[in-house]
Amino acid sequence: MTATVEPVAVPDAASPSLDAVWEDRPGIPGFLTTVDHKRIAVRYLVTATAFLFIGGLEAMVLRAQLAGPNGTVVDADTYNRIMTMHGTTMIFLFNTPVFAGFGNYLVPLLIGAREMAFPRVNAFSYWVYLGSGSLLYSSFLLHAVPDGGWFAYTPLTSSAYSPDVGLDLWAMGIVFLGISTTAGGINFIVTIFRMRAPGMTLSRLPLFCWAILTMSFMIVFALPAITLAGVLLELDRTFGMQFFSPAGGGDPLLYQHLFWIWGHPEVYILFIPATGIISMVVATFSGRRVVAYHLVVAALVATGFISFGLWMHHMFATGVPFLVASFFSAASLVVAIPSGVQIFAWLATMLTGRVRLEVPMLFAIGFVVTFVIGGMTGVMVGVVPFDQQVTDSYFVVAHFHYVLIGGTVFPAFAGLHYWFPKAIGRMPSRRLGVWSFWFTFVGTQLTFFPQHILGLEGMPRRVWTYPEGLGWDGPNALSTAGSVVLGVGLLLSVVAFALAWRRGEPADADPWGGETLEWAIPSPPPPYNFAGVPIVRSDAPMWDDDPPRAITHLDGEDLTVPHDGHHRAVLTSPLDAAGLEAVSMPEPSYTPLVVAGSLTLLCVAVIASSWPIGLVAVVVASAALIRWHDGIGS
Amino acid sequence: MSSPAIAPGEPLATTAGDRPYALARPLGWWGVVGLIATEATLFGLLLFVNFYLRANADAWPLGDIADPELVKSGIRSVILVGSSVPVALAERAQRRGHQRAFRRWLGVTLALAAVFLAGHVEEYVTLWSEFRPDTNAYGSVFYTITGLHALHLVVGMAVLTYLLVQSARGRYDGVPEPHGVSAGILYWHFVDAVWIAVYTSLYLSVTLS
Numbered sequence: 001m002t003a004t005v006e007p008v009a010v011p012d013a014a015s016p017s018l019d020a021v022w023e024d025r026p027g028i029p030g031f032l033t034t035v036d037h038k039r040i041a042v043r044y045l046v047t048a049t050a051f052l053f054i055g056g057l058e059a060m061v062l063r064a065q066l067a068g069p070n071g072t073v074v075d076a077d078t079y080n081r082i083m084t085m086h087g088t089t090m091i092f093l094f095n096t097p098v099f100a101g102f103g104n105y106l107v108p109l110l111i112g113a114r115e116m117a118f119p120r121v122n123a124f125s126y127w128v129y130l131g132s133g134s135l136l137y138s139s140f141l142l143h144a145v146p147d148g149g150w151f152a153y154t155p156l157t158s159s160a161y162s163p164d165v166g167l168d169l170w171a172m173g174i175v176f177l178g179i180s181t182t183a184g185g186i187n188f189i190v191t192i193f194r195m196r197a198p199g200m201t202l203s204r205l206p207l208f209c210w211a212i213l214t215m216s217f218m219i220v221f222a223l224p225a226i227t228l229a230g231v232l233l234e235l236d237r238t239f240g241m242q243f244f245s246p247a248g249g250g251d252p253l254l255y256q257h258l259f260w261i262w263g264h265p266e267v268y269i270l271f272i273p274a275t276g277i278i279s280m281v282v283a284t285f286s287g288r289r290v291v292a293y294h295l296v297v298a299a300l301v302a303t304g305f306i307s308f309g310l311w312m313h314h315m316f317a318t319g320v321p322f323l324v325a326s327f328f329s330a331a332s333l334v335v336a337i338p339s340g341v342q343i344f345a346w347l348a349t350m351l352t353g354r355v356r357l358e359v360p361m362l363f364a365i366g367f368v369v370t371f372v373i374g375g376m377t378g379v380m381v382g383v384v385p386f387d388q389q390v391t392d393s394y395f396v397v398a399h400f401h402y403v404l405i406g407g408t409v410f411p412a413f414a415g416l417h418y419w420f421p422k423a424i425g426r427m428p429s430r431r432l433g434v435w436s437f438w439f440t441f442v443g444t445q446l447t448f449f450p451q452h453i454l455g456l457e458g459m460p461r462r463v464w465t466y467p468e469g470l471g472w473d474g475p476n477a478l479s480t481a482g483s484v485v486l487g488v489g490l491l492l493s494v495v496a497f498a499l500a501w502r503r504g505e506p507a508d509a510d511p512w513g514g515e516t517l518e519w520a521i522p523s524p525p526p527p528y529n530f531a532g533v534p535i536v537r538s539d540a541p542m543w544d545d546d547p548p549r550a551i552t553h554l555d556g557e558d559l560t561v562p563h564d565g566h567h568r569a570v571l572t573s574p575l576d577a578a579g580l581e582a583v584s585m586p587e588p589s590y591t592p593l594v595v596a597g598s599l600t601l602l603c604v605a606v607i608a609s610s611w612p613i614g615l616v617a618v619v620v621a622s623a624a625l626i627r628w629h630d631g632i633g634s
Numbered sequence: 635m636s637s638p639a640i641a642p643g644e645p646l647a648t649t650a651g652d653r654p655y656a657l658a659r660p661l662g663w664w665g666v667v668g669l670i671a672t673e674a675t676l677f678g679l680l681l682f683v684n685f686y687l688r689a690n691a692d693a694w695p696l697g698d699i700a701d702p703e704l705v706k707s708g709i710r711s712v713i714l715v716g717s718s719v720p721v722a723l724a725e726r727a728q729r730r731g732h733q734r735a736f737r738r739w740l741g742v743t744l745a746l747a748a749v750f751l752a753g754h755v756e757e758y759v760t761l762w763s764e765f766r767p768d769t770n771a772y773g774s775v776f777y778t779i780t781g782l783h784a785l786h787l788v789v790g791m792a793v794l795t796y797l798l799v800q801s802a803r804g805r806y807d808g809v810p811e812p813h814g815v816s817a818g819i820l821y822w823h824f825v826d827a828v829w830i831a832v833y834t835s836l837y838l839s840v841t842l843s
Contacts, residue, residue, distance in 0.1 A: 117661050186668030190661060220668060224676035232683070235778065240768035243683065249696045249771035254686055258679065571661070583661075626796065632813055 003551045003580065021562040022114075022527035024588060033588035035119035036527055037104050040126050042423060044101030045416070047130060048094050049494065052409075054137075055089035056487055058082045063447075067480035069468035079464035080147040081166075085136075087150025088170065091266070092177055093133050095404065098412050099273035100125070100184050103212040105423060107188060109518035109525065110206045112197025112534040114569045117190040120586045120628060121183050127596030128180035135603055136173040139166045146170040149462065151259055152233065154244040154252045159237045165607060168237060172603040175230040178223045179599070185219030188212050193574040197517070198551065199536035200577045206516050206539065207283075207290060210297050211276025214304045218265050218272070222308070225262035229255060238609065253318060260311035268307040270404065272300060274411035275342055278364050281414050282346045284514045285361035286353025289540050291345045299338035299345075306335045316384050317391045325384050332382030339375060343368060358512065359433030363414035366441045370406025374399060377452070392462075395455025401448045413440070413493055420497060421511045425524040426504030432496035439489025446482025450475035515540035520548055531560045533570050533580070554582050591628035595621050659816060666817040670824045673786075677828050680782070681835050684775045694840060696772040699765045701841040703757075710753040711833045714787075717746040718826045721794070725819045728812070733801050740798045743822070747791050754784055776836060783825075783832050790825045793818040 024030035024039070034040065061082050065073040074082065108116055116122045139145045146166035148157035157167050192213050196205070205213075233255065235241040242248025244255050283290045290296060312320055312328040320328075346368060355361065377399040381387045390396060413436075421427050454475045459466065466472055510519035517534055518525070519542050532550025534541070541548050551570075552560050559568065559582065566584040573579045598621040605614035688694045695701065724739035758777075767777040797818050806812040 118665060121665070182672050186665055186672070189668055190664045194661060194664065220672045221675050224672055225679055228676060228679050228683070232778070235767075235774065241774035241778070242768065242771045243687075243774050245771075248769075248774075249687065249691055250774070251687060251690055251771075254683060257686070258683070261679070622792070629796075629814060 003554050017561050018528045018531060019526065021565055022567060024527070030588070032593055033123075033590050035115075035123050035586060035588050035592075037108050037116045037119065037122060038423065038525065038527075040122055041101050041103075041105030043126055044097050044104060044129070047126075047133070048098035048101055051089050051093040051133065052098070052490070053494075055086050055094055056490065058086035058089065060483060060487060062086060063480040063483040065464065066466075066476050068477060069466055069470075069473055071465050074464070076464040077147065080149075080462075081145035083462065084146050084149055084152075084170075085139075088136065088146070088174075090404070091150060091270075092174060093129075093136070095270045095408050096177075096181055096266075097129050098408075099212075099215070099270070100129075100181070102208075102277060102412075102415050102419075103184070103188055103215075103273060105419065106518065107191055107209055107212055108195070109422075109521070109529060110209055110516050111192065111195060111200060112517045112530055112536065113191065113195040114529045115195075115567065115585050116187050117194060118183075118187045118586075119567075120589055120592045120632075121187055123589075124592035124596050125180045125184045125187070127593050128183075128599065129177060131596055131600035132173045132177040132180065132603075135169055135176065135600065139169045142166075142169075144169070151263070153259075154233065154236070154255045157233060157237075158244065168234060168607045171230040171234040171237070172607055175227050175234070176599065176603050178227045178230075181219055182223050185216035185223075188216040189220070192216075194571050195569065196572055196577040197534045197536045198570075198572055198577055198580055202575055203294070204536055204539040207279035207293070207296060207300075208273075208276035208516075210300055211272050211274075211279070214300045215269050215272045218269050218304050218307065222262050222265035222269065225258050226266075229258035229262070232258070234606070238606070253315075256315055256318065257311070260314045261308075263314065264311040265304075265307045267403070268303055271407045272303060274367075274408045275300070277411045277415040277418075278346060278367055279342075280514070280516065281360045281364045281418050282349050283540075284418070284512050285356045285358055285364070286349045287356070287513070288349060288353040289515065289543075291348040291352065292341075293539060295341055296345050299341040302338040303335060306331060306338070310335060313382055313387070316387045329382055329384050333379060336375060336379050336382075343372060343375075358417075359428075359430055359437060360414045360418035360512075362434065362437040363410050363417065363440075366437060366444075367406055367410035367414065370402055370410060370441075370444055372406075374402025374404075374406050378403060390455050392460055393455035394451045394459045394461055397461045398448045398451035398455060401451070402444075405444050405448070409490075410440070413437075413490070416493065416497065418512065419518075420500065421507030422518055422523045422525070424501055424504075425507050425522075426500045427507050427511060428493075428496040428500040428504060432492055432499070436489050436492035436496060439485055439492060441489070443482050443484070443486025443489050447479050447486050448482070450478045450482075454479075510542070515543050517541055517548065528567075533559060536577075551580070554580055557582055586632045589628065589631055591624045591631065594624040595628065598624065660811060660813060662814055662817040663820060666820050670821065673824070674828070677779075677782075677831065680779050681831060684779065684835055687771050687775060691771075694772065695765075695776075696770045697765075699769075699772060702837045704837060704841050706753060707757065707833070707837055710750050711829060713746050713753075714750040714829050715826050717743045717750075718823050720746070721819050721822050725816065728801075728806070728815055731808075731810075733804075733806060736806075737798050737801050740794050740801075744791060744794055744798075747787060747794075751784065751787060751791075754780070779832055779836060783828060786825050786828065790818075790822050793821060 024034045024036060061074060062079065065071040065079060104116070104122065108114065142165060144164040144166040146152070146162075146169065148162055148167055148170070152167065152170060155161060192205070192209055232241070232243045236243055236245065242250045244250045244252050246252065279290050279296065309331045310328060312324060313332045316325055377395070381390060381396060381399055417428060417433055454472055457471055459470075459472050507523045509522050511523070512519075517536075520534065521529060530550065532552040533554070535549050535551060538544055552558065554570065557563060557568075559570070567587055568582050569585045571581045571583055598617045602614055602617035602621070605611075605617055720739045720742040724736050724743065727735035727739060765773045767773050797815055800806060800812070806815070
């Protein structure tokens, strides 16, 4: 291999002639065929944010019903359905995909790559996400909204007690979405191991990418459990199988095991990428690298491992043996340690840096405060006797909303404000952002802090109403008022983004003074990201003394000009990012959309028990897969 | 301007020619490794379901169902697991550029798989009159796990057939490392390996205990 290195700043190498090869076709065909990770990522982020507001509206209905005793906004049955959709939407359709969106946008940029490893799989993942979201929400049109809670425990969800099609849509939607999440996870792993810029050894990998890498490994090993829970539930419901039915030798508790073997790692699948965002934001706005990089990486990986040994703490009240409960209780306390390591690393970074209170940093600080409160109640409910007092009470609701809103919504909005200028090329209003932060922060505390007290006073979760005179009226009213404030806060950010998108101040390449490679290229980035392959010499390449350099010629090929009209990208070795090799990447195609569409049809066929539709779906999917594969250059 | 001012120790010294073979694997191969990891977890969890229900049962199989038969299923298993040999020979022939031998060994592999599958169908036909997936939890576990494995086998056969057709169409002539070959063959080894775990858990350990 021979390579030429131009001692030029990376942005100056931008080459208009590469646009001709990398730019999507205009209009609808380009929209449907694109494999550009940035366009797909923006789609993920927009769709996930839309689901955040749909799930938020559902939450407002629940809060309106519970604002005072004997509420009459919705009846018990509607309450159960809306509660189920609120939880399902927030976990499956907002929280998981929003970080897939961030990962998609940022991983190639942060590692100096032009593409994801599997661009078409990436497009496919998004279409499947959209398909499964549509499947779940089609239950509204069919007047069969699922009502088994977001966890869908049997036997409540067996066909005897939940006869309508809503739960079938739930189970198939979740199984189907798992394909999207898993494909995305594998895509991130291969991208990070094979496409890092030369010189970016694993110990120079940006913390955000470490977080996405950890999350992806967790997805690969945790997602099969929810897939299996959904499939077995559907087999019981549709084909009369007996996995969860005691009369036939099955066991309902088995469902809970499968659900939580996924469900507890899932909490960290949501939280770990969020910490990746926080590490980037805290470093930039403290003006220094995150303290103790290696310890933070170790903490991420440790969290990933430990999270697989926690699942039974969701089942302390089901009568699991004392010794087993003790083990899971101990593990639940241990997992607080790596989270604590990260928190202290960020605090030390802020203390020893020069903090700039820009909007992303406000959200990051709001995250630390809110998450620490949720983490402390987490340690409390990790202790078996305490858990048995508060289980199934509002204390638990307060705990996990602090963790999820603090641990994922605040970081997501920190990330949106931080990278919006990069992605769109315009600055969102700081004024609106600051207002948004304070409304969101105050709203979160107002909504969820009183719920701790409600739980300790004995209010059970999942109830649709309560009588007066129990002392629950005040905290409930406060909580409902807070939810309005919270909703306004998040809406203000969206308003800020919408206004900026239309007529914001133009953003330059590096408006915040960031440390990583995405700030080396123009805002918004060109479709090929980097004209030359950046060379990385540290874990904060933008803060090196000399500007980043780029490889422009590799084995006689000029990388900055089109090469036979193909998308060319550079592969490197998995651990030390050496041994460069230029390869042609898959180009835009309709096939990911067709395969995702026919798999959606297959789900419909399973729910409707229609063999002909199923057969058509399989044939179309197979034909499209062959075409997909044939179209990839060798 | 083109002075390679790279400090000593910068990773530009390696050449594409002398990479270890593992690194030369195409991206698709790495993707299939990920797929296998997640699918192996899925099968592992299914076997967990099997042992969980079995541990809670007084007798396994439940009810009046007889123990699984071992002779015919044992022969079938040897045939399937043995098919990893011709598929490995096919991969070697491919790497040496021998397209005809590649197709011949793929054909042998597919024939062995077809024998296994035929035995599978025969077994289902026999057992169907004795118990079904909805008879009890044993039936659910047995048919679901063996059925899911059969589905994987059919997908694997489709992939190998695709590779065979591509080779016959001359698409691989002169291509040093055709897209999808090593990935498809790795997947086949996985389908074989899973059967060892399934056969041990659902047949051997039931009848022999």
